Amino acid sequence: MQLSEHFTLAELTKTNTGLDNEPNNEAVMNLKRLVTTVLEPLRLHIGKPIIVNSGYRSQAVNAKVGGSRTSSHLNGLAADIRIEGMTAAELAVAIAHTGLPYDKAINEHGWVHIQVAPLGMKPRSELYTAVFTEGKPTIYLKGIV
Numbered sequence: 001m002q003l004s005e006h007f008t009l010a011e012l013t014k015t016n017t018g019l020d021n022e023p024n025n026e027a028v029m030n031l032k033r034l035v036t037t038v039l040e041p042l043r044l045h046i047g048k049p050i051i052v053n054s055g056y057r058s059q060a061v062n063a064k065v066g067g068s069r070t071s072s073h074l075n076g077l078a079a080d081i082r083i084e085g086m087t088a089a090e091l092a093v094a095i096a097h098t099g100l101p102y103d104k105a106i107n108e109h110g111w112v113h114i115q116v117a118p119l120g121m122k123p124r125s126e127l128y129t130a131v132f133t134e135g136k137p138t139i140y141l142k143g144i145v
């Protein structure tokens with residue numbers, strides 16, 4: 001199923017955990033909003049394909065990959081993305097300069113976590129840099145550091 005010109009439901013729900021990762025209708029609607037309002041315009045702005053590492057995650061998948069219990073990935077509101085030839089910091093800065101209606105973007109070093117606000121909520125356009133301790137993000141610093 002095509003969610004927008006360059007993004008499919010399959011790439012936004014893929015997992016290498018082998019666990020069930022079927023989104024409900026609400027999550028599909030959120031994914032569609034994520035790609036049409038943020039990812040597709042971002043691709044156009046940068047002019048390069050966006051690689052999705054992780055989009056929607058079922059409870060089982062999220063637990064397996066060590067995601068936060070309140071992760072936006074659980075509702076289909078977030079994706080971890082990267083672009084060939086750009087560092088995560090460069091991508092995060094580019095996102096901040098687009099003026100797109102993203103809620104939160106986090107430079108997670110190998111990739112950027114980007115999320116939209118829940119339906120009806122105003123996007124905050126906040127930018128953070130994650131600090132990892134023993135492989136897990138433990139602190140989020142405002143901006144690019």
Ligand SMILES: [Zn+2]
Pocket residue numbers: 073078079080113114
């Ligand atoms: Zn993420």
